Amino acid sequence: MRSNGKVYLDWAATAPLCPEAREAMDPFLTPGLSNMDFGANANSLHSSGRRAFSALEEARLMISRSLGASRPDEIIFTSGATEADNAAILGIVSALRKRATLQGKRDFIPHVITTSIEHDAVLAPMRYLAAQGCELSYLEPNSQGFIDPDSFGSALRENTVFASVQMANNEVGSIQSIRQLAALAHARGVVFHTDAVQALGRTPVILKELGVDAASFSAHKIGGPKGQGALYLKNGTPFDPFIIGGGQESGKRSGTQNVCGAVGFAAACETAITLQEQESRRLGVMRDALYEATAELKRVHASVDVEAGSLDFLPNIVNLYVDGMESETLILRLDMQGFEVSGGSACSSHSLEPSHVLKALGLSSDRALGSLRISMGRYTDQEDIDRFLLALGQSIGQEEE
Numbered sequence: 138m139r140s141n142g143k144v145y146l147d148w149a150a151t152a153p154l155c156p157e158a159r160e161a162m163d164p165f166l167t168p169g170l171s172n173m174d175f176g177a178n179a180n181s182l183h184s185s186g187r188r189a190f191s192a193l194e195e196a197r198l199m200i201s202r203s204l205g206a207s208r209p210d211e212i213i214f215t216s217g218a219t220e221a222d223n224a225a226i227l228g229i230v231s232a233l234r235k236r237a238t239l240q241g242k243r244d245f246i247p248h249v250i251t252t253s254i255e256h257d258a259v260l261a262p263m264r265y266l267a268a269q270g271c272e273l274s275y276l277e278p279n280s281q282g283f284i285d286p287d288s289f290g291s292a293l294r295e296n297t298v299f300a301s302v303q304m305a306n307n308e309v310g311s312i313q314s315i316r317q318l319a320a321l322a323h324a325r326g327v328v329f330h331t332d333a334v335q336a337l338g339r340t341p342v343i344l345k346e347l348g349v350d351a352a353s354f355s356a357h358k359i360g361g362p363k364g365q366g367a368l369y370l371k372n373g374t375p376f377d378p379f380i381i382g383g384g385q386e387s388g389k390r391s392g393t394q395n396v397c398g399a400v401g402f403a404a405a406c407e408t409a410i411t412l413q414e415q416e417s418r419r420l421g422v423m424r425d426a427l428y429e430a431t432a433e434l435k436r437v438h439a440s441v442d443v444e445a446g447s448l449d450f451l452p453n454i455v456n457l458y459v460d461g462m463e464s465e466t467l468i469l470r471l472d473m474q475g476f477e478v479s480g481g482s483a484c485s486s487h488s489l490e491p492s493h494v495l496k497a498l499g500l501s502s503d504r505a506l507g508s509l510r511i512s513m514g515r516y517t518d519q520e521d522i523d524r525f526l527l528a529l530g531q532s533i534g535q536e537e538e
């Protein structure tokens with residue numbers, strides 16, 4: 138619970154800044170000239186610039202180690218996961234297209250694969266590729282939000298060059314078999330990207346073991362600053378830079394780096410991974426309790442069937458829908474009682490469209506419009522959940538008065 142009595146249950150939208158990130162960033166936020174001990178341009182040659190450069194490279198090293206990358210230069214700093222997803226999808230496919238042209242395949246039409254339950258940061262660039270003449274296939278999940286590796290294997294064609302499948306879903310929390318999917322892709326010479334934003338800090342993310350070619354991460358989902366992310370690009374992966382200019386980030390992402398953001402991200406990343414096992418266990422108990430208790434509430438249904446103790450779903454996300462009620466109404470009623478939750482994903486919460494994820498799982502538009510995503514994090518405790526359950530019961534009760 139917060140000091141103002143509010144309970145924040147929207148951690149999948151964003152997490153509060155963690156103390157470790159704040160402490161790491163503090164020296165970079167001093168105003169005035171004394172800030173130059175930390176806040177110089179990391180590309181300047183003078184000693185302050187070199188100090189900023191070392192801080193940036195130290196952050197890159199920390200992140201690459203925490204994520205189990207092979208080399209620090211496989212981590213490219215970006216403005217967030219939206220940029221990392223866009224860069225991976227557009228940058229890799231552009232390079233693969235060029236390669237095909239160089240090989241004399243002039244009329245080559247690349248085929249790319251994604252799923253219908255990706256975040257818009259993946260779906261929009263995929264649609265852009267389709268508008269640019271690529272063939273695009275969407276894999277459909279089962280009713281629980283899982284992509285069948287066999288259907289992925291069958292979708293691979295002679296001209297498939299690239300696939301992007303999220304590691305964990307941001308609305309229902311289903312975790313995909315990324316290692317298996319990446320291996321299937323590689324067996325056919327297909328480059329594989331995963332959006333690992335929601336997985337980080339909630340389930341193990343060890344890049345070397347996953348075997349992916351590219352992965353996207355966002356600092357603000359794990360207690361780092363907003364507007365900071367990273368693209369993991371395995372050494373040797375074909376890539377055309379998406380943002381061009383001064384050639385920073387080894388020419389892969391131009392623009393003066395946000396050293397303060399990178400340092401905060403590194404501290405948050407290291408902390409989230411250190412705490413992951415114990416936090417996932419603790420959050421998983423509350424997730425199970427929430428699903429169990431809400432099953433007793435009239436008109437409330439779980440959007441997916443999450444077995445107690447399941448490791449196939451993220452431990453911090455609960456997705457429900459309420460028969461005959463729109464999530465907007467429920468969110469505002471809960472808000473008035475001091476509980477902050479989302480309907481669908483935060484990105485689509487300003488739209489009245491039903492969630493594309495829930496619809497892909499087979500929920501009707503009416504049910505999808507009544508969905509509620511409760512997401513927890515480091516400072517959520519059982520008392521918050523108990524109080525939330527009372528408030529939810531009351532909010533639904535109001536409808537019947």
Ligand code: PLP
Pocket residue numbers: 149150216217218219220222256258303306307332334335354355356357364365366484
């Ligand atoms: N991918 C997923 C799965 C997300 O949940 C989000 C955030 O909502 C993003 C990408 C976009 O991340 P960012 O806010 O860093 O651009």
